[in-house]
Amino acid sequence: MITIGTAGHIDHGKSSLVKALTSIDPDRLPEEKVRGMTVDLGFAWMDLPSGEKVGIVDVPGHEHFVRNVIPGMSGIDGVILLVAADDGWMPQTEEHAQIVNLLGIKDCIVAINKIDLVHDEEWLQLVESDITERLKGTLLEGAPIIRVSARDGAGIDELKREIASLVERVKADNDIGRPRLPVDRVFIIKGSGVVVTGTLLYGALSVGDDVSILPENLPAHIRSVECYKEMSQKVEPGCRVALNLSGIKKEDLHRGCVIVPVLASKKTSSVINAMVNVLPSTGFVLKNGEEVLVYMETGEYMCRVALMEKKAIKGGEQGFVQLRLGQEASVYIGQRLIIRRQSPADTIGGGVVLDPYAAILKQRDAEATITWLARRKDLGVEALILTELEKLHFIERKGLLSYSAYSQERIDTVVASLIEKGRVGTKGEYLFLVKDWEIRKDELCQLISLEHKENPLKRGITGTAAQAKIGLPREIFLIMIEELVTEGKVNREGDWLALQGYEPVLSTAQEAAEEQILSLFAANPFSPPTIKELSKEFSKNEDVIYYLLDKGALVQSSEGILFGRETYNKIKKEVTAFLVANGKVTIQDMNKLFGLTRKYSIPVFGLLDKDKVTRREGDVRILA
Ligand SMILES: Nc1nc2c(ncn2[C@@H]2O[C@H](COP(=O)(O)OP(=O)(O)OP(=O)(O)O)[C@@H](O)[C@H]2O)c(=O)[nH]1
Numbered sequence: 016m017i018t019i020g021t022a023g024h025i026d027h028g029k030s031s032l033v034k035a036l037t038s039i040d041p042d043r044l045p046e047e048k049v050r051g052m053t054v055d056l057g058f059a060w061m062d063l064p065s066g067e068k069v070g071i072v073d074v075p076g077h078e079h080f081v082r083n084v085i086p087g088m089s090g091i092d093g094v095i096l097l098v099a100a101d102d103g104w105m106p107q108t109e110e111h112a113q114i115v116n117l118l119g120i121k122d123c124i125v126a127i128n129k130i131d132l133v134h135d136e137e138w139l140q141l142v143e144s145d146i147t148e149r150l151k152g153t154l155l156e157g158a159p160i161i162r163v164s165a166r167d168g169a170g171i172d173e174l175k176r177e178i179a180s181l182v183e184r185v186k187a188d189n190d191i192g193r194p195r196l197p198v199d200r201v202f203i204i205k206g207s208g209v210v211v212t213g214t215l216l217y218g219a220l221s222v223g224d225d226v227s228i229l230p231e232n233l234p235a236h237i238r239s240v241e242c243y244k245e246m247s248q249k250v251e252p253g254c255r256v257a258l259n260l261s262g263i264k265k266e267d268l269h270r271g272c273v274i275v276p277v278l279a280s281k282k283t284s285s286v287i288n289a290m291v292n293v294l295p296s297t298g299f300v301l302k303n304g305e306e307v308l309v310y311m312e313t314g315e316y317m318c319r320v321a322l323m324e325k326k327a328i329k330g331g332e333q334g335f336v337q338l339r340l341g342q343e344a345s346v347y348i349g350q351r352l353i354i355r356r357q358s359p360a361d362t363i364g365g366g367v368v369l370d371p372y373a374a375i376l377k378q379r380d381a382e383a384t385i386t387w388l389a390r391r392k393d394l395g396v397e398a399l400i401l402t403e404l405e406k407l408h409f410i411e412r413k414g415l416l417s418y419s420a421y422s423q424e425r426i427d428t429v430v431a432s433l434i435e436k437g438r439v440g441t442k443g444e445y446l447f448l449v450k451d452w453e454i455r456k457d458e459l460c461q462l463i464s465l466e467h468k469e470n471p472l473k474r475g476i477t478g479t480a481a482q483a484k485i486g487l488p489r490e491i492f493l494i495m496i497e498e499l500v501t502e503g504k505v506n507r508e509g510d511w512l513a514l515q516g517y518e519p520v521l522s523t524a525q526e527a528a529e530e531q532i533l534s535l536f537a538a539n540p541f542s543p544p545t546i547k548e549l550s551k552e553f554s555k556n557e558d559v560i561y562y563l564l565d566k567g568a569l570v571q572s573s574e575g576i577l578f579g580r581e582t583y584n585k586i587k588k589e590v591t592a593f594l595v596a597n598g599k600v601t602i603q604d605m606n607k608l609f610g611l612t613r614k615y616s617i618p619v620f621g622l623l624d625k626d627k628v629t630r631r632e633g634d635v636r637i638l639a
């Protein structure tokens with residue numbers, strides 16, 4: 016299914032032509048009827064001889080309402096550009112044609128309307144050649160030109176035939192399984208509730224689907240679906256649709272919302288890198304820091320522009336920019352955008368999103384970012400995959416480029432060929448660049464080595480700390496460690512990671528401190544110090560205390576009391592024997608057995624409980 020739109024200057028007969036084609040008056044607002052002028056989008060549809068239906072979006076021609084034109088053109092595949100025979104090409108003919116071109120709308124028919132008013136063939140030919148000339152160099156170049164009269168019906172059949180062949184031409188496979196409905200209208204129908212309309216893109220939606228409303232990410236449920244006034248179970252992309260939603264209030268919906276299936280992946284962004292073209296005709300120069308209005312699909316966003324390459328982009332030039340939106344938006348790679356300024360209110364350019372989830376640009380990264388974006392410029396799927404992996408390093412297969420206009424199958428096919436070519440690797444659920452794998456493994460070894468250097472008395476680094484520092488997904492981190500262990504590069508003990516063969520090295524002073532500490536514990540086995548006291552006493556060699564704890568030569572209770580390992584093992588052994596013989600052990604028993612005061616018995620019980628030797632029962636301990 017496809018939807019087409021009208022375009023053209025005010026009063027050139029767009030709405031009249033839609034009515035002549037479809038018998039539906041697209042001007043639905045009372046204000047529009049009174050003023051005889053379209054203010055907001057109108058919708059109609061017609062049947063083709065093939066039986067297929069074509070949706071038509073009618074746009075306003077008045078220069079004040081250009082901001083309503085762009086949402087209407089979002090998602091349409093073809094356009095009828097109207098030029099009144101008596102007026103010829105006018106300012107909004109120009110502006111609309113530019114928008115059509117910037118949005119990359121595939122196909123166009125030019126209709127010269129009101130031919131009933133002009134009987135001068137020479138004049139008509141002049142109008143025609145003017146149009147032909149003006150469309151040169153745009154996507155609209157070479158579009159068929161049909162003479163019509165919406166008033167007396169002349170040429171309407173020919174126009175219908177031309178629309179039918181446009182539909183044939185653009186009929187593309189626009190179902191990539193990633194449905195999104197940019198909302199252009201929200202209203203309430205008595206008895207049914209909230210209804211939203213829009214041109215459905217990229218995938219089908221069905222009755223019963225759970226959806227998210229972006230950018231707010233609110234949940235809703237599709238209660239019923241209508242396509243050209245007919246109820247249906249499922250609607251195909253390209254179609255004008257009306258969805259009746261439950262679970263959401265009208266106030267939470269607005270033009271600019273996007274309805275998508277409930278997904279786990281990224282949904283919105285406010286920092287976008289794009290390629291933009293500045294229109295030659297406006298005399299406008301896009302400067303760094305400029306505040307502009309950006310239109311994407313049916314949304315309008317205040318936005319600040321950061322230029323990457325040069326100080327300014329002049330009319331007729333293009334360049335990479337970063338767009339910082341004033342609010343979150345649902346954006347995908349390849350999405351078209353229009354740029355307008357507020358005063359004077361005119362269209363100054365447009366572009367295409369190359370990275371919807373960009374990091375705030377730092378000047379020192381500009382050059383690398385430009386090179387990276389340049390590789391994406393043509394939006395080829397292979398280049399997108401490679402650049403995406405370069406940026407994110409490790410990506411879960413099912414999430415790769417989920418915010419693009421490529422289907423999962425297409426991406427999978429190209430990934431498979433990249434794996435075959437040895438450029439992309441895969442482990443677990445993840446994909447990565449083959450060259451990245453060894454680099455990251457080296458980085459991991461360097462990280463451990465750095466830890467050895469900074470804390471030579473420590474056993475190494477814990478896996479948790481290493482993973483956080485290196486920033487790898489857990490699954491990949493574990494696979495990488497496993498590989499390093501197998502290769503004999505890393506030694507793993509519990510959660511501790513060390514380079515193979517690493518032994519903590521003590522200086523002479525540290526060795527002396529170690530000896531003093533251990534003899535202190537040997538001298539007072541059952542009235543040992545707390546870690547605080549010990550740290551105070553050995554303040555110059557605090558790390559030796561941690562080294563002894565790491566090594567297991569000292570044991571620390573949760574209260575901070577330290578015991579020598581041998582003493583603790585002796586207590587453990589004797590308490591176990593005592594329990595076997597007596598069934599329970601009390602604080603008094605601990606005093607009798609080891610001369611431990613209450614201050615020490617309670618921490619010892621804590622340690623024994625933790626080691627699953629004992630278990631608390633009232634005031635006594637029993638065997639665990
Ligand atoms: N004589 C003649 N008048 C026409 C024709 N088509 C439209 N008109 C008249 O032109 C005026 C404007 O027509 P609309 O269809 O409202 O024009 P529009 O392009 O939709 O105008 P906006 O939506 O405001 O941009 C109306 O008075 C129409 O009756 C035509 O083919 N011949």
Ligand SMILES: [Mg+2]
Nearest residue numbers: 029030052053
């Ligand atoms: Mg109109």
